Structures are given as C-alpha cells and as structure tokens.
Amino acid sequence: MLLINPKSVAFADRSLPGVRSITIDRKTDILAEEWIDAGPHQVFCDATKLRTIVRIVQQLDIGDAASLTVTPLPGVQDQLTFQASINNAPRGCNVSMVACVVSVTTELPPAGLSSGNAAPVARAAVRTITLHAISPTGTADPVQTTPI
Amino acid sequence: MTFDGIPLFGNGPLRTIREPIGEQLTPRAALGIPGGGLVAAGPLDFAITFTGRLITDTPAQLQELIESITGAFVSPPGKGELVDEQGNAWSAISFVRFEPLGPFERGRVCSLAFKAKFVNLRE
Numbered sequence: 001m002l003l004i005n006p007k008s009v010a011f012a013d014r015s016l017p018g019v020r021s022i023t024i025d026r027k028t029d030i031l032a033e034e035w036i037d038a039g040p041h042q043v044f045c046d047a048t049k050l051r052t053i054v055r056i057v058q059q060l061d062i063g064d065a066a067s068l069t070v071t072p073l074p075g076v077q078d079q080l081t082f083q084a085s086i087n088n089a090p091r092g093c094n095v096s097m098v099a100c101v102v103s104v105t106t107e108l109p110p111a112g113l114s115s116g117n118a119a120p121v122a123r124a125a126v127r128t129i130t131l132h133a134i135s136p137t138g139t140a141d142p143v144q145t146t147p148i
Numbered sequence: 149m150t151f152d153g154i155p156l157f158g159n160g161p162l163r164t165i166r167e168p169i170g171e172q173l174t175p176r177a178a179l180g181i182p183g184g185g186l187v188a189a190g191p192l193d194f195a196i197t198f199t200g201r202l203i204t205d206t207p208a209q210l211q212e213l214i215e216s217i218t219g220a221f222v223s224p225p226g227k228g229e230l231v232d233e234q235g236n237a238w239s240a241i242s243f244v245r246f247e248p249l250g251p252f253e254r255g256r257v258c259s260l261a262f263k264a265k266f267v268n269l270r271e
Contacts, residue, residue: 032253032261034161034201037233043161044201046255139254 001025003084003095009056011099011129012078018059020126022082024133024143025053052133052142054080054099060106060125072101072129080131086145093145099131149198151243152228156220157264158213160203164232167195167265194268196230196238199249202260210258217246217264230266241266 001024009019028051034044072078077100086093106127133142149155149162173186181187204210225242245265253259 032201032255032259035163036161037164044203044259046253046257046259048253048255048259050255 006082006084009082056129097133162200165197
C-alpha cells in the first residue's frame, strides 16, 4: 500500500514533519510448504510468519534543526499514527499501529543541474524510517484504519 | 495413507521414506568382545517413515487430530496393515512413533509438520 502525502504523522507522540509518503508492505520470509510422492508439484503453501513493513519517507527541512537531529532509534517501539487517503474512505482514514523502528537512513541526493549558467539546484535530504508493525495478539492485523 | 483402515493423519500431504535395509552392525566392544570392529547382529527391521503435515481449520481441530493419533498407540505395539498414498500395502506393521517437527503453524489454516514411524517388529 502506497500512501502519498499523509497528514499528521506522529511516532511516539512526536510529530514527524515533511513526510512525503508511507508504504505498508506485507512480507513472509518462511513459508510452510509441502510436496507429495505423486509428483513434483507443490501441493501446500501457507504464510505462517508475516511481517508488516512500514517505510516513512521524510523530506528534511534544512532550516528546522529539530527535524534534522530528532530521529527515532532502532529498537524503539511505540504508537505510529497518521491520516491518509484510502480508496474506500472518501474523506480519508486515521491509521494507527504499534511499530518497532528497525532502521533510519538519511540520503542527500546530488544537486540537480539547472538550465543555463545558473547555480545547481539544491535538493532536500531524505530520511527513510523503516518499522515493523507489531500485532497485539498475533492474530489481529497490526494496522488499524478508521474512516474519518 | 491408512493404518488398519484408519486415515491416521487426515488429508494432509505425506511423503514416504523407506528406512535403511541391511544388517544391524554393533560394535564388538558393546558385546564385551575384545578388540575393535563391528559385528553383524542380524537384518534390520523393515521400517517406513512418513513425513508430512496435519492440516485443519482451527487449533482445536488440530489438537483433536493429535489426540486421535495418540489413541492409535498401544503398548506393547499392536500390528496392523499399512497402506500408503500410492496403494502399497504392508501387513503386520506396528505404529511406534509420532514426532511433531515444530510448533503449530497458524496462517490461512492450522498445520503441524510431523514425522511418523512404522516398524515390522519381530516376535
């Protein structure tokens, strides 16, 4: 799921400014799989170990020291909340989940070239916060959406 | 696969493994015979192992299936006819071991990988 320009993004009660997108991916690394003696084709497959991986892409504001220096650390687990437009909710949804930070990376894209002899155009640094959403029960979907 | 006409492991997938065929080799020292080396103690028992997966809709049904498998054990082991998925049949076989190969797995269905051993025990 790709959510462009989500609003009011907050993690651990701190606002995350400049979030350009949030992706929510579902992944399994280990499958339950079986074959039988009758032939070579797989006869059983089940995803019994799911991960919900959330990536927050944040454009950093060079003029805002807090947005540059305040970053969640890997291992921190807390509430992630935001508002986003989702197809089946015309006015958008409140999305919430408990999530654990697994990585925080920051990239400074190379400056773009402007036309003519003008100076290169500076581009904002981009921070990507990757989290794993945590289910409270193991059976419930860790991502909760509530139509606004 | 059935044992004495009962499909012990439900409808889950199974693979059949023939256990080794040949002589039981025993270290001489274990028999109190001086010196190294092995002694051929006689032919190995004919044995078949099944590996597979029990599959049910709910954990409770999976637990019930395991209890029905447990109920198939008697001590000393009884003998019955074993028929595999391909229709191969062996008579006078004993069900001697059921071994879960991990925890209950819960995804679309509930399942448990397992190994089960049947041996043609001698009188």
